[in-house]
Amino acid sequence: xIGFCPGCGTALGEASFVQEFWSGTDRxxxxxxxxxxxxxTVVIGALVGTxxxx
Amino acid sequence: xxxxxxxxRLTRVGPGTPMGELLRRYWWPVATHDMATRVPVKRRLxxxxxxxxxxxxxxxxxxxxxxxxxxxxxxxxxxEEVGLRCGYHGWRFDASGxxxxxxxxxxxxxxxxxxxxxxxxxxxxxxxxxxxxxPLPAPELPRYDLFVxxxxxxxxxxxxxxxNFVQVMENSVDPYHVEWLHGRYGNFxxxxxxxxxxxxxxxxxxxxxxxxxxxxxxxxRVLEGHTEEDEDWRVGHPLVFPHMLRVGAAGLATFQxxxxxxxxxxxxxxxxxxxxxxxxxxxxxxxxYEVPLRDERGEYLRDYVDGxxxxxxxTQGRISDRTKEHLGRSDLGVILLRKLYAEQMDxxxxxxxxxxxxxxxxxxxxxxxxxxxxxxxxxxxxxxTRESSIRYSPIKxxxxxxxxxxxxxxx
Numbered sequence: 001x002i003g004f005c006p007g008c009g010t011a012l013g014e015a016s017f018v019q020e021f022w023s024g025t026d027r028x029x030x031x032x033x034x035x036x037x038x039x040x041t042v043v044i045g046a047l048v049g050t051x052x053x054x
Numbered sequence: 055x056x057x058x059x060x061x062x063r064l065t066r067v068g069p070g071t072p073m074g075e076l077l078r079r080y081w082w083p084v085a086t087h088d089m090a091t092r093v094p095v096k097r098r099l100x101x102x103x104x105x106x107x108x109x110x111x112x113x114x115x116x117x118x119x120x121x122x123x124x125x126x127x128x129x130x131x132x133x134e135e136v137g138l139r140c141g142y143h144g145w146r147f148d149a150s151g152x153x154x155x156x157x158x159x160x161x162x163x164x165x166x167x168x169x170x171x172x173x174x175x176x177x178x179x180x181x182x183x184x185x186x187x188x189p190l191p192a193p194e195l196p197r198y199d200l201f202v203x204x205x206x207x208x209x210x211x212x213x214x215x216x217x218n219f220v221q222v223m224e225n226s227v228d229p230y231h232v233e234w235l236h237g238r239y240g241n242f243x244x245x246x247x248x249x250x251x252x253x254x255x256x257x258x259x260x261x262x263x264x265x266x267x268x269x270x271x272x273x274x275r276v277l278e279g280h281t282e283e284d285e286d287w288r289v290g291h292p293l294v295f296p297h298m299l300r301v302g303a304a305g306l307a308t309f310q311x312x313x314x315x316x317x318x319x320x321x322x323x324x325x326x327x328x329x330x331x332x333x334x335x336x337x338x339x340x341x342x343y344e345v346p347l348r349d350e351r352g353e354y355l356r357d358y359v360d361g362x363x364x365x366x367x368x369t370q371g372r373i374s375d376r377t378k379e380h381l382g383r384s385d386l387g388v389i390l391l392r393k394l395y396a397e398q399m400d401x402x403x404x405x406x407x408x409x410x411x412x413x414x415x416x417x418x419x420x421x422x423x424x425x426x427x428x429x430x431x432x433x434x435x436x437x438x439t440r441e442s443s444i445r446y447s448p449i450k451x452x453x454x455x456x457x458x459x460x461x462x463x464x465x
Contacts, residue, residue: 001057014059014063014072015072015396015399015400015403016396017060017392017393017396017397018057018060019056019060019381019389019392019393020055020056020381021381021382021383021385021386021389022380022381022382022383023382023383030389030393032393032396032397034396034397034400039393054380
């Protein structure tokens with residue numbers, strides 16, 4: 001999971017929102033930072049990972 | 055997936071929880087008009103046990119369930135000309151919670167002046183009784199158009215669903231379920247039963263969009279064979295934050311109101327208005343009916359559109375375990391709604407009024423809604439008056455007559 005805001009670096013704590021979803025083979029995380037109000041989507045692309053069994 | 059912590063935050067509605075604090079900033083239907091009588095009744099809203107009554111003077115009151123004297127339930131009570139008298143020892147309270155009488159205490163005692171029951175503001179509008187459980191001053195009760203039109207017929211269906219209200223709300227920003235749950239699964243049941251498929255609901259989605267706006271989330275769709283010029287895209291229809299869906303077509307406009315009873319139960323209200331071109335003839339009554347969940351064999355009813363939705367919501371669990379779900383691009387509306395709840399919880403924590411809080415008196419709040427839905431207003435209206443909870447309405451035959459639609463071939 002994404003633990004810190006990609007915009008301001010603040011921990012995405014209790015009041016913030018992080019939601020995983022999938023687009024094709026890409027794992028996305030929609031993030032909303034309660035500190036700087038940035039909403040963005042982090043796409044796990046360069047990271048070579050293993051998809052867990054569903 | 056959503057983390058367990060975020061799921062907890064999203065779904066807990068009791069006092070002191072972030073979602074509970076957000077939801078307490080709104081007026082909630084707590085009963086239909088026929089429930090407030092001289093006989094006090096128990097109601098439960100946002101995890102709080104309440105007692106609703108109408109006293110002899112016609113004033114509707116909503117008090118916390120327990121009497122502040124010896125904690126007996128106030129639904130064990132009798133309404134007087136003014137207020138509600140506890141059945142146990144006769145203490146009497148008015149709708150503001152003030153203690154008016156304490157039989158048994160010395161005549162010159164001032165004890166009653168220092169005692170009050172917990173009381174909540176209530177207002178009646180459009181056949182519903184709304185309650186406000188939040189901090190004062192209460193905002194204005196939003197006068198949404200369907201509640202105040204004076205040239206429409208209305209009826210109200212309701213049912214208690216054994217599941218959290220958020221999974222019900224998520225359905226309202228999940229357009230794809232229509233073509234599958236109602237289009238494919240619903241028509242599969244019809245095939246098995248030997249009848250033909252329903253029109254309209256099986257159309258495939260080409261494109262969907264969601265937009266946060268002043269009333270909540272506006273939902274748009276383009277169905278196969280349609281274009282962006284059609285009203286489904288140009289106008290769309292709203293999820294009214296935080297608790298309603300507006301849906302309908304051509305003179306039929308409805309709210310689906312999702313009222314959190316507590317974390318694991320939702321009171322679902324189907325609020326219909328019928329307003330043909332030029333308005334409906336005068337009608338003063340607003341019939342109320344219960345929507346059954348199960349058939350005579352105890353099986354969940356799923357041979358109609360609302361029944362299919364209900365079973366989908368309930369089978370997600372009392373509180374859907376979102377740590378085990380797998381969302382894709384077709385779930386972006388659901389994600390947007392969750393984010394909006396998170397953002398508005400934060401606004402309340404910072405001392406702000408959340409979205410759809412009205413502080414100024416107003417006559418009516420008009421909401422957008424496509425009239426020519428799914429490419430055929432009449433087809434959609436024929437379908438909805440037969441395949442939604444309206445099928446249980448005591449005035450459904452009068453509604454057919456009001457619109458004068460021909461009986462569809464599939465019915």
